[in-house]
Amino acid sequence: MYHVVIGVDDDAEHALACVEEVGKMPGDASEKQVTLVHSFTDNPSGASATQIRSIREAGEYLDEHGIEYDVNEASGDPADVIIELAEEEDADLIVIGGRKRSPAGKALFGSVTQTVILNAGRPVMVTGVPNRA
Structure with a gap:
């Protein structure tokens, strides 16, 4: 069994890209x-996490595809929260949505x-946002 932790922000397209990739995993x-x-x-x-559109849409996708899931919410730095939860749950994989940023944007914000990739002690999959027609 794969246990995957998916970091979900407010971007529903990123959330869908992440869960779709999990759906494509073998098995x-x-x-x-x-x-x-x-x-x-x-x-x-x-607000609770289940009120966030991106969480709801990701959950709907997982329900439609018969993939068991739960929702975890926390406060604090998102990268730290994702890494700590993955460690606590001994996840096999972390999945997060990437986004284009300029070098200056990365330095400023x-x-x-990047933080999850560099600091997670387990595999990390970064998805992009597909061009949806």
């Missing part, structure tokens, strides 16, 4: 377990994807 749906994780850096309204 039946029954051999895959997914934890969707969303980290709130600012949550004045007190950092990159969750």
